[in-house]
Amino acid sequence: MSNGPLLRFLAKAQPIVITLSIFVLVYFRSIDLLFLFTGSTLCAYTAKGLKLIIRQPRPSFTMDPSISKKDSYGMPSSHSQVMAFFAYYTFRSVFRDTPLAIFLYIFTFLVLWSRVRMGHHTLAQVSVGTCIGALMAHAWYNLWLSKVELLQPFF
Secondary structure, eight states, X not given: OOOOHHHHHHTTHHHHHHHHHHHHHHHHOOHHHHHHHHHHHHHHXXXXXXXXXXXXXXXXXXXXXXXXXXXXXXXXXXXXXXXHHHHHHHHXXXXXXXXXXXXXXXXXXXXXXXXXXXXXXXXXXXXXHHHHHHHHHHHHHHHHHHTGGGGGGGO
């Protein structure tokens, strides 16, 4: 069994999301988006820190021998955590009903699925990453509503 084109594309989710984020931020020059991307960066570093604390290994086997094994820990899945952050924050924001948001929800689901399918994470590692990412997005968006949004006229 080999990786199909969809799985190969999804394996590159991180650089795709980072590139699109930078493009959107530069194009719109919005404090709202800057706050979103700052939160997602914090979320990614939180995932890396949790991996060093939890130290749970990645799956020891995969159905596809062409998949390279990573040397880092697996719990929680960083990809899942950051993608869940983006999806949940987008859902809470004004972007929730746009075609871009719908695309992001589908893309997020596919990334989560691909992490398990490619053998990079267990379902538990992806589930925990997803929950942490959504909780961080919830807290980050509430911070925006309660504190930062009030400063927006000054930017």
